[in-house]
Amino acid sequence: MKDIAIHSQENDIREDLPWKQINTDILRSLDNPRRGYWYSIIVCLVLLAIGFTAEVIQYRTGMGMSKNHPHMWNLYIATFIFWIGMSHSGTLLSAILHIVHADWRKPIYRFAEAMTTFSLMTALLFPVIHLGRLWNFYWVVPYIPSRGTWPNFRSPLSWDGFAIMTYLTSSALFLYIGMLPDLAIARDNTTGWRKQLYSTLSLGWCGNDRQWRVFRKAYMLMAIFLIPLAVSVHSIVSSDFAMSINPGWHVTTFPPYFVAGALYSGCAAIITLFILLRYYFRWEEYMTLPILEKICKLTFAIAMMWTYLNLVEFASVWYGHDVYGKEVLWGKMTGAYAPAFWSMMFFGSVLPFALAFRTLRRHIPTMMAVSILLNVGMWLERWMIVSPTLSQSFYPWSWDVMWPTLTSWAIVLGSFGWFGLLFLVFVKIFPSVSMYEVKEMVYHRKLATEKAAAHVGGGAPAYGAHTKKEDAV
Amino acid sequence: MKKSHRLLGLFSNFEEATKAIYDIRADKVSGVSVKDVTLISPIEHPEVEEALGDRGVHVQFFTLFGGLFGLIGSWVWISAAQATFLVQPQGGKPVVTLVTNFVLNYEMMILGGVLFTLIGLLVGARLPSRPGTLYSEKISLDQIGILLEVNEPNLAPLKSLFHQHNVVEIREEIIR
Numbered sequence: 307m308k309d310i311a312i313h314s315q316e317n318d319i320r321e322d323l324p325w326k327q328i329n330t331d332i333l334r335s336l337d338n339p340r341r342g343y344w345y346s347i348i349v350c351l352v353l354l355a356i357g358f359t360a361e362v363i364q365y366r367t368g369m370g371m372s373k374n375h376p377h378m379w380n381l382y383i384a385t386f387i388f389w390i391g392m393s394h395s396g397t398l399l400s401a402i403l404h405i406v407h408a409d410w411r412k413p414i415y416r417f418a419e420a421m422t423t424f425s426l427m428t429a430l431l432f433p434v435i436h437l438g439r440l441w442n443f444y445w446v447v448p449y450i451p452s453r454g455t456w457p458n459f460r461s462p463l464s465w466d467g468f469a470i471m472t473y474l475t476s477s478a479l480f481l482y483i484g485m486l487p488d489l490a491i492a493r494d495n496t497t498g499w500r501k502q503l504y505s506t507l508s509l510g511w512c513g514n515d516r517q518w519r520v521f522r523k524a525y526m527l528m529a530i531f532l533i534p535l536a537v538s539v540h541s542i543v544s545s546d547f548a549m550s551i552n553p554g555w556h557v558t559t560f561p562p563y564f565v566a567g568a569l570y571s572g573c574a575a576i577i578t579l580f581i582l583l584r585y586y587f588r589w590e591e592y593m594t595l596p597i598l599e600k601i602c603k604l605t606f607a608i609a610m611m612w613t614y615l616n617l618v619e620f621a622s623v624w625y626g627h628d629v630y631g632k633e634v635l636w637g638k639m640t641g642a643y644a645p646a647f648w649s650m651m652f653f654g655s656v657l658p659f660a661l662a663f664r665t666l667r668r669h670i671p672t673m674m675a676v677s678i679l680l681n682v683g684m685w686l687e688r689w690m691i692v693s694p695t696l697s698q699s700f701y702p703w704s705w706d707v708m709w710p711t712l713t714s715w716a717i718v719l720g721s722f723g724w725f726g727l728l729f730l731v732f733v734k735i736f737p738s739v740s741m742y743e744v745k746e747m748v749y750h751r752k753l754a755t756e757k758a759a760a761h762v763g764g765g766a767p768a769y770g771a772h773t774k775k776e777d778a779v
Numbered sequence: 780m781k782k783s784h785r786l787l788g789l790f791s792n793f794e795e796a797t798k799a800i801y802d803i804r805a806d807k808v809s810g811v812s813v814k815d816v817t818l819i820s821p822i823e824h825p826e827v828e829e830a831l832g833d834r835g836v837h838v839q840f841f842t843l844f845g846g847l848f849g850l851i852g853s854w855v856w857i858s859a860a861q862a863t864f865l866v867q868p869q870g871g872k873p874v875v876t877l878v879t880n881f882v883l884n885y886e887m888m889i890l891g892g893v894l895f896t897l898i899g900l901l902v903g904a905r906l907p908s909r910p911g912t913l914y915s916e917k918i919s920l921d922q923i924g925i926l927l928e929v930n931e932p933n934l935a936p937l938k939s940l941f942h943q944h945n946v947v948e949i950r951e952e953i954i955r
Contacts, residue, residue, distance in 0.1 A: 325821070325921035459857055460872075460879045468883050472890040479897055487919075491821075494916040509907035512914050514926070515818040515828050520903035522823055524838045527896050535889045542882065745921075746822045 318410045318596045321752040325745050332741045333495055335587040335733060343586040343730065350726035357720005360713045361435065369438035376704040377696035381714045382436035384688040385721060388571065389429035390470070390543055391564070391684065395572020396422030397477040398536035399604075401529035409750070410600055412743035413592040416488075417583055417733060418576050419481040424728040425575075426474045428721050435717060462545035469542045473535055480528050486511050486521070487742040503735075540568045547691065553630035554638075554695035559619050566612040570654070571684035573605040577677035579729070581670055583738060592739050595668050602667045605680070609658035616655070630700075638694045642707040646686050653683025782928035787819075787913040787950040788941040789922045793827060795944040796923045800830040803927075808940055810933040819914070819924035827923065841899025842892050849891020853884050913950045922947060928954065 369378055396418035403411035434443050457464055489508035493501060511517060544564035547555035557563075580601065584593040623631045638647045660666050660676050667673065697707050732738070790796035796818075804813040816831060818824075828834075858875045900906070911926075918924050929937055938949055 329920060457860070459861060459883060460876050465879075465882050465886075468886045472886045472893075475890060476893045479893060483897070483900065490910075491919040494919045509901075510909050511906065512908075512910035513819050513821060513918055515820070515831060515834070517904040517906070518820065518823050519828065519834065519836050520838050520900055522825075523836050524896050524900035524903070527839065527842045528893055531889050531892050531896075535886075538882075538885065538889075742822050749822065 317751070318594055318600075319413065319744065319747055319751070320591060321748055321755055323591065323744075323748050325748075328741055328744050328748070329491060329495060331587075331589070331591065332737050332739050332744075333492065335589075335738060336492070336496070336500065336735070339586045339734065340588070342582075343734075346582070346586075346726065347730050350723045350730060353719050353723025354727055355720075355723075356716050357718075357723055360716030360720065364435075364438070364713055364717065365440060375706065375708050376701070377693070377708055378710075378714075379436040380692045380696055380708060381689075381710040381718060382432045384685070384692040385718050386429050386432035386436070387543060387564075387688040387691070388685050389425045389432070389721065389725070390540065391568035391571045391688070392575050392681075393422045393425035393429065393473070393477070393572065394536055394540060394565070394568035395576055396420070396425075397473075397480055397532050398422075398569065399573070399576075401480070401532040401536075404529045405526070405533075409743075409747045410597050412747045413589075413594075413739050414576070414580060414597060414601070416481070416485065416736075416740050417579055417729075417738040418572075419477065419484065420729060420732050420736075420738065421572075421575060421579060422477045423474065423481055424725050424732070426470065426477065427728065428725040430470065430474075431721060431724070462542060462549050465542045466546060469535075469539045473539045476528070476532055476535055480525075480532060482507075483521070483525060483528065484740065485736065487513060488737045488740055491741050492737060537565055540564045547695075552695050552699045553628065554623075554634035554698075555691075556631070557619055557622070559615055559622065563612075563615040563619060566608060566615050567684060567687055570605070570608045570612045571681050573601060573608055574677045574680035574684065577601055577605065577673055578681070581674045581677070583733060584670075586733075587738075589739065592744060598670075598673065599664070599667045602661045602673065605677075606658050606661035609654065609661070609680070613655040616651075630698075634694055634698050637698055638690060641694075643690065643694050643697075647690055650683050650686035650690055653679050654687060657683065782815075783931050783954055784929050784934055785913060785952045785954055786927050786929060786934065786937060787915070788925045788946045789915055789917055789948040789950070790925070790944065791922050791947050792945055793824070793923055796925060797827050797830050799925060799940060799944040799946075800827070802940055802944075804830065804832070808933060808936045811927060811929055811937055815927050815929070817926040819918050819926055821919055821921060821923070824923075836903060838896060838899035838903050841895045841902070845895020845898075846888050846892035848895070850884050850888040852891070853887030854880065857883055913952055915948070915950065917948075 396415075400411060400415040400419050403415070434440060437443060437446075486508060489504045490511040490513065493504035493508050496504060541561035541564065544560040548557060548560035550556060577598070580593055580598060583589060620635060623635045626632070637643065657676060657679055660672065666676075693708065696704060698705065788796075788799070790799070800813065800816060800818070802808075803811055803816060806812075813830075813832060818827060818831060820827060857880050861875045861880075864874055913926065915922070915924065925941070927937065934951075941949060
């Protein structure tokens with residue numbers, strides 16, 4: 307009995323949460339956020355305005371605005387990879403946790419999936435921006451007969467297009483389908499334009515057994531598809547580099563390294579957004595500390611995986627016979643890019659140890675700061691992938707250390723405003739915690755606890771009734 | 780024979796609702812079969828659905844078709860496009876490159892699978908539709924509904940069964 311009592315204190319979610327309160331609390335996010343939400347909207351609008359202005363300047367002046375330099379696009383492509391990476395954890399983790407029936411995903415997966423969709427939408431801006439001549443973008447669209455542009459299906463760049471569009475479509479559909487029952491709840495509890503919107507989007511969902519059975523299977527099938535898809539997308543992005551013969555890029559560990567980095571930055575972003583949403587909408591009941599701890603543990607494990615793959619990459623270059631590759635690696639560690647390199651190593655491999663301590667994991671301001679710094683490290687990782695190789699590639703005319711201009715930085719900042727704005731508008735219009743699944747979670751956990759209480763004299767504790775000792779690991 | 784009445788019983792206790800379905804299954808109300816029962820629930824509820832017996836779901840066939848369509852269709856589409864590259868210098872490389880095309884076929888297999896799963900969901904769940912006139916907003920809150928179409932003589936025994944299981948509300952309409 308004592309174990310059960312301890313468990314209830316440490317539970318992911320309160321088992322006695324009334325369902326009416328769940329609806330009320332979550333739907334309140336559509337009306338009444340804290341002031342911090344509106345301040346965040348203002349910050350995002352300012353960033354977006356800065357980025358947009360810089361883009362207009364670059365558009366009118368030309369790419370020379372980002373320096374007349376053979377690799378003036380490195381900042382944009384590094385940021386493109388960063389946003390693609392950021393998109394990975396949301397849908398991928400949601401799908402994996404759904405398949406293994408980890409029910410603690412239920413209060414947090416919706417916003418994580420939204421993060422995926424909006425990160426991809428942000429990432430897609432950069433291939434267009436880095437072209438410079440935006441008005442000629444349509445040249446890359448391969449409608450063959452009219453212009454004689456022939457798509458090269460052997461190029462990883464065309465694979466990129468296919469993979470990212472597939473991922474964006476599938477992630478958006480996964481997000482939407484998972485939201486259908488909640489849109490019906492929103493339809494039943496709102497008035498005016500919102501009721502019209504939710505009535506249309508919920509497609510008349512009423513929750514009959516036919517709908518639930520088909521929904522259950524369809525959602526699972528989509529989750530199964532999304533896992534290999536997410537892995538393939540970032541492997542393909544890594545192929546943009548690994549399939550070239552440039553030193554520092556032509557590395558066989560690049561695909562798993564990219565996937566690990568993507569998961570890592572995505573998990574860190576989930577922690578940041580988790581804390582923000584918990585604050586904006588007063589969701590302490592749903593985004594609980596035990597759930598935050600679980601994400602932190604997962605992020606720590608992925609950080610260690612990323613560190614290992616980094617070391618493998620360094621070792622294979624160091625002990626290999628590729629003098630050019632070794633020169634680039636040495637240049638990263640000691641040359642002009644050394645501050646960025648060592649900052650990446652610190653933020654990516656040392657700082658995550660903060661996630662290993664229970665006291666720190668439960669301290670929200672610390673976790674907020676750590677999660678943001680982890681993503682700074684991950685952005686630096688992408689910068690370190692793209693820039694040093696371009697500075698020391700096989701083309702002597704491109705040998706130079708390139709530091710982006712203010713205009714380029716402003717465009718990158720603008721992308722954060724764009725992402726933030728999309729995300730904040732989403733969480734204000736749609737329920738960003740899954741109400742029906744939180745109800746399921748509460749219902750099933752309550753049943754499990756009752757079952758455990760019934761068996762407490764005899765057998766082993768039932769599902770959900772683990773001890774404080776287990777929680778503390 | 781065409782049923783004359785549609786009846787929705789709303790229950791706040793899920794166990795009682797399940798027991799009511801088992802009673803219908805045990806033919807405790809003559810002329811009413813468990814096949815006529817539609818369960819309307821606020822959450823995904825396999826435990827209660829079990830009482831309804833095995834009801835097939837066919838969405839996986841849509842997925843299989845979509846996956847194969849994406850795989851084969853994209854291979855045909857991309858190879859057909861490459862076949863027109865003959866006028867271009869290939870540098871000794873094959874015109875239709877199977878290995879690299881496989882990456883694209885793989886992506887298109889997934890896209891096809893996902894899109895056809897969506898179609899399967901819409902067809903299987905009969906969406907879009909209207910929730911129905913008897914639908915109660917209490918279902919999206921915390922109650923579970925049992926919906927049946929019955930003839931007039933079976934109406935009273937069915938209502939009595941619902942009352943035995945602590946029904947909260949009964950809604951009724953005449954089918955025209």
